[in-house]
Amino acid sequence: MNFLAHLLLSYPDEDEMTGNFMGDFVKGKSYLNYPVPIRNGILIHRAIDDFTDQNRIARRLVVALRPVYKRYAGVVSDIVFDHILARDFKNWSGTDIDSFARYSYKALADRRDILPERVSFILDRIRESRRLEMYASLEGIKNSVQIMSDRTSLPDHTRELMIFMEKQSAFITKTFEEFYPELILRVKQKRQELQLHKSGKNRE
Template identity: 30%
Template sequence: MNWLAHLFLSEKNVESRLGNLLADLVKGSARQNLNFGIQRGIQCHTFVDKFTDCHSIVRCSKGRISQEYRRFAGILVDVFYDYFLASNWSVYSNIPLDEFTDQIYKSFQAYPGQLPAPVRAILNRMAAEDWLGSYRNLAGVENTMRRISHRLSMRLSKPFTLNLAVSELIAHERDLENDFREFFPELLVQTQNWHLA
């Protein structure tokens, strides 16, 4: 699951939602400075990732990715599943996608608590470019892959062009969507149970 799904699955408060994003942006000891609500969101993100990564349907989806991109199959499937969530949004939510994303962006911008400056910059860019809403089309998926490629390139000091892997989504769209439709209701139930625990 990528950021749209993590936000959809989080508890419905700004700190939980921030935590679900900051899990990817703030690592190690820097997390100790974050408040309880944000840390609970990080824990939710971790739960969702573990459940997703171990699931047989998700493994099947990863197996559909060609050898050329197999090393990044987990990343690709996460983003592709967000595409299917956005494309089928009304199946899972009574709130229109644009309204949901607008609420998220506004709550992040209005959040009065302390956040690292680079995180604030990412949140502002996310809203300005509507990263969450863009998952509903292939161009948005490609742009997401371009941003991930940039992060990987910076971290590993070598160039990546995962945006070209949108071809994998096009080639396997029907099968991947069937995987998503079978898997996502299970993830919803498991995450709701986690919130109640």
Template identity: 30%
Template sequence: MNHLAHVVLAGPDEGLRLGAFLGDHVKGREALSDLPPDWAAGVELHRCIDSFSDGHPAVLGLLERLESPWRRYGGVISDVLFDHMLTRYWSRFGPTDLVELGGQVDELLARHAERLPPRLVRFGAWARSRGLWWRYGERDMLEEIFFLLARRHGRSWPLSHGARLLDDHEAAIEEAFLELFPDLQARASEDRERLYSTWSSM
């Protein structure tokens, strides 16, 4: 899953939200011992969410429909497009007003910038400047995200054209998201309680 979904699935706890972002920046289990317990729980929650999502029948079925070369990068692209779908169905799945949530996330990342990895700090500044959280539903924002992903991965095709996957498979992507996300919410709720309890006792 991508950033917006991870924030939603982390719940309202600030430590878990920070850990949700750090999940893409902290590697291995040993590094978790250097983090505050709630941040570490958030990192593990991020990993649990990604593992559950990657193995979900809805996601596997969607990727099976894709032709080469889309299939190779389908997981990366579909993560972004699922955030797009999340904004489309925000009234069903969102915990609060989307603009309000975006403001909370921007403030959270800025407040803890001195303790976060430089790449995450740069991402937070970019997200704040671009109004990322409430613009995932806009086509031009999707295209900007895919352009940046392509540059980061050094692979212009097909990543920079990821929005075309929405044009060609919108109904299938929407169907997969609507099957996946309720299951993710239920699983994340269980994992949040378990991980928070585990890490808070250390």
């Protein structure tokens, strides 16, 4: 899953959202350097990624994208899933995406002092481009993937991706609608595990 899903799955806890947002940039045991609420967000981020990578339903989209994107299919599938989430955001979140984006940007900006430098830079780029809100439209996804192709090693198959998303819209939507509830349950389970671990520590 990409930025939008990671943030929503920790909403409205601002500290957990921050940890979840920066999870890709905190390696190994360095998460222990952060306060517990941020640390939990980082661990939930890892749980989301692990679950998504191994989930039989999510793999359907990865497999469908592989002929075009090869080893980058998983990266692109995360972005496609964020598009479906953004497009139907109120159904999944109970709030509108513009309000949620404002809430997210402020929560992250208020904790800029603990963000890794690279994450702080990414936050500015995302906020300036209104990336979270843009995910809701195909044009927004097109722009996001194009930017990634220009700035990273992601191959530029934007045209092929747009054709795929238009032709396979029903398949993509069905895959997401089957997968996302399972992901929500996994995040709740992970959060409970972290709370139990904390309680155990407190009793020692």
